[in-house]
Amino acid sequence: MDDLLQNLNDQQKCAVTSPHPTLQVLAPPGSGKTKTLTARVAYLISKQGYKPWNIIVCTFTVKAAREMKERIRGIVGEELEKKLQLGTFHSIGRRFLVSYGHLIGIKKGFGIADSSDTKAIVKRIHKRLRSPLEAGKIASRISRAKAKKKRPAEFHGSKKIEEQDFARIYEEYEATLASSNLLDYDDILLRCVELLHNHPECVANVEAVLIDEFQDTNIVQYELMMLFAQHRQRITIVGDPDQSIYSFRSAEIENLNRMTKDLKDTLSIHLEQNYRSSAAILRCASKVIQQDANRIKKPLTATHCLGQRPVLRKLPSATDEAAWIVTEIKRIKTLAGSLFHHDDFAILLRSSALSLKIETALGKAGIPYRMVGGFRFFDRKEVRVLLDYLRVINQPNHNDALARVINEPPRKIGEATLRELLEEAENKKVSLWSLVFAIAQCRGNVRTKVSASALKGMQSFVNIILTCQSKIKRESDEIFSLVNLIGTIIDKIEFRSFLQKRGAGKDEGEDFEARWANVEELLAQATEISAIDALGLEFPDEDLLEQMETGPSPLEETLAQFLSNVALSSNAELKDADGEATKQVTISTLHGAKGLEWPVVFIAGVYDGSIPHSRADDTDEERRLLYVGMTRAQSLLYLSCPLNSSRESDSEHAVSPFLAVPELEPYCLQQGPSISMAIIEDLARILRRDCPSDRTVIDGALALERIEDDLYPLDGSRLGYQAMSWE
Numbered sequence: 001m002d003d004l005l006q007n008l009n010d011q012q013k014c015a016v017t018s019p020h021p022t023l024q025v026l027a028p029p030g031s032g033k034t035k036t037l038t039a040r041v042a043y044l045i046s047k048q049g050y051k052p053w054n055i056i057v058c059t060f061t062v063k064a065a066r067e068m069k070e071r072i073r074g075i076v077g078e079e080l081e082k083k084l085q086l087g088t089f090h091s092i093g094r095r096f097l098v099s100y101g102h103l104i105g106i107k108k109g110f111g112i113a114d115s116s117d118t119k120a121i122v123k124r125i126h127k128r129l130r131s132p133l134e135a136g137k138i139a140s141r142i143s144r145a146k147a148k149k150k151r152p153a154e155f156h157g158s159k160k161i162e163e164q165d166f167a168r169i170y171e172e173y174e175a176t177l178a179s180s181n182l183l184d185y186d187d188i189l190l191r192c193v194e195l196l197h198n199h200p201e202c203v204a205n206v207e208a209v210l211i212d213e214f215q216d217t218n219i220v221q222y223e224l225m226m227l228f229a230q231h232r233q234r235i236t237i238v239g240d241p242d243q244s245i246y247s248f249r250s251a252e253i254e255n256l257n258r259m260t261k262d263l264k265d266t267l268s269i270h271l272e273q274n275y276r277s278s279a280a281i282l283r284c285a286s287k288v289i290q291q292d293a294n295r296i297k298k299p300l301t302a303t304h305c306l307g308q309r310p311v312l313r314k315l316p317s318a319t320d321e322a323a324w325i326v327t328e329i330k331r332i333k334t335l336a337g338s339l340f341h342h343d344d345f346a347i348l349l350r351s352s353a354l355s356l357k358i359e360t361a362l363g364k365a366g367i368p369y370r371m372v373g374g375f376r377f378f379d380r381k382e383v384r385v386l387l388d389y390l391r392v393i394n395q396p397n398h399n400d401a402l403a404r405v406i407n408e409p410p411r412k413i414g415e416a417t418l419r420e421l422l423e424e425a426e427n428k429k430v431s432l433w434s435l436v437f438a439i440a441q442c443r444g445n446v447r448t449k450v451s452a453s454a455l456k457g458m459q460s461f462v463n464i465i466l467t468c469q470s471k472i473k474r475e476s477d478e479i480f481s482l483v484n485l486i487g488t489i490i491d492k493i494e495f496r497s498f499l500q501k502r503g504a505g506k507d508e509g510e511d512f513e514a515r516w517a518n519v520e521e522l523l524a525q526a527t528e529i530s531a532i533d534a535l536g537l538e539f540p541d542e543d544l545l546e547q548m549e550t551g552p553s554p555l556e557e558t559l560a561q562f563l564s565n566v567a568l569s570s571n572a573e574l575k576d577a578d579g580e581a582t583k584q585v586t587i588s589t590l591h592g593a594k595g596l597e598w599p600v601v602f603i604a605g606v607y608d609g610s611i612p613h614s615r616a617d618d619t620d621e622e623r624r625l626l627y628v629g630m631t632r633a634q635s636l637l638y639l640s641c642p643l644n645s646s647r648e649s650d651s652e653h654a655v656s657p658f659l660a661v662p663e664l665e666p667y668c669l670q671q672g673p674s675i676s677m678a679i680i681e682d683l684a685r686i687l688r689r690d691c692p693s694d695r696t697v698i699d700g701a702l703a704l705e706r707i708e709d710d711l712y713p714l715d716g717s718r719l720g721y722q723a724m725s726w727e
């Protein structure tokens, strides 16, 4: 018992031990809401004698569920923890439907239509009905309608033609799911509501219901919570209205008021102390959220010392921004002795499409990183295919790359043929390319038999590779750049229509637009590299000129350099010398960072159009999103804004209006802080870590060329050529 409550403050203890049946714990970021909820679950089991299988705990994400399980396991032990009904609303709902779905006519063995299935079904219906509606928006519109419990009939009744069109698609969509015995994500919740409404006996055992991140629940989830708890009405929720960032997914901030109306006896407990961030970070974040005049004010006190003011840094472009972030990570890590490791740093972005430049810069610097929620840029399927073509062009003997793309897009080269060819190549100690090349030319002694259609496929593949190779070599008269090369591959393999066709089926849940945006981002990166080459920013050494005339062409070099940078940044499972998993910098979207914390946080791309996002309807929600991001930081926070857009070199970005306000100026630094021993002591105190010794700090300072963040001008103006070089 003492252990359980030992590290809690009085308000938290009160929330954990309260005998009150319904509790709302409303509190600002970092005040220990999740910690309190976890402790309450453990308290109910170990001190109040609740059986874990009679307790339902809902979290917002699978990751949060995993973390909470771990924390609870640490207190009550694995055996009891395993018996808890703990997970997301969807996973708990699914479990009820598997056990009792037959009571409401759900057939055994139902499948789940994930978001890519849903999109594909909608797309087919849209095409068949020749609907005039914008195809890409229908799936989310259906989901919003379901979240608000609106059935197709309600739209049929509308006078608007547009709504009637929508009703038809919605209706057919429902029929398709039913005929395939599928439930989509919304159905899982809706059907569970139906089940528990009609068969309350399914939850007769439930003694307590606890909900994390309550501010982001929607109407259906609210109803489900009430149904879970219908027999004893013991509910504990924790949440923060200032962190409501999912209204686009129909989250209802109103649920907080609804709960106090529905359950009159609800006790509200407020936590006011922040245990996460330095006072300077909290002050700055508070200045941002306070711009929302309609929000309910609530106190938030820092438990940590003032620390360093957050940095609001202007950079000339997104490429410079990425390079600056890397330099700053290195500077802080080196100057602070052994205080920080790579996994103490997070880079948060409004959208994952912004990650490429940062991934490239980290890769070039050899800094390991991981992506939260979403593939690393270079691991995305469509990017990988193009990179594999580039690899084969650069180095035809790259067997793996060749094997991955020889039948991508499909060229009727079967898996068995490919396997046999690989075996033959291995036995003969030659490359796969040499066999494929010989087959395509109908010569040589290749043992593996290939069909006529596969032969044609191989000839077409070899042709593409040879054409591209000749274009990048010196003998070509054309002026060819990396971006032309990628463009040629895209044309030759008809990549656009291939992706379009793929988008119509099920493939890793991403639709064509998202995939094509990634291809464009790759092209933008290649354009930038080509521009730097064309400007001659990397002046060749006079002595090397002669050697270069006979060596690889400039484009061959650029290609090889580009691919080795990619390889550096794609090193997925890194291990250090002792076989331990390497500590990695985290890259995440702002949404994906919800509920998490890091000692040092960078929020990149804080410009108008990115945050608030140009397509976002709700500016207040965008501000809350920035607030969520800022309050993830424990000891250092950086906000950076590239002043020029990378795609259109003429267009300029303005700093996010949430940050470009005069009141915020005194709360921000314009450049990274100078690091002294006193500052390191402060940082260590905030992180509750041991302070590194003077010796390691001095060694760090000696190892660095620049000990201040002074490489880039503070006003975001451009640097001279030298510092801009791609190298």
Ligand SMILES: Nc1ncnc2c1ncn2[C@@H]1O[C@H](COP(=O)(O)OP(=O)(O)OP(=O)(O)O)[C@@H](O)[C@H]1O
Pocket (backbone or CB within 6 Å): 007, 008, 009, 012, 027, 028, 029, 030, 031, 032, 033, 034, 035, 036, 240, 243, 275, 276, 594, 595, 596, 597, 631
């Ligand atoms: N009483 C306490 N004493 C010391 N540290 C605490 C205390 N309460 C919480 N913390 C620490 O503060 C940090 C934030 O806690 P937690 O994640 O539970 O907050 P939260 O309110 O859920 O945050 P957010 O809403 O921002 O996600 C964690 O590192 C946690 O261990």
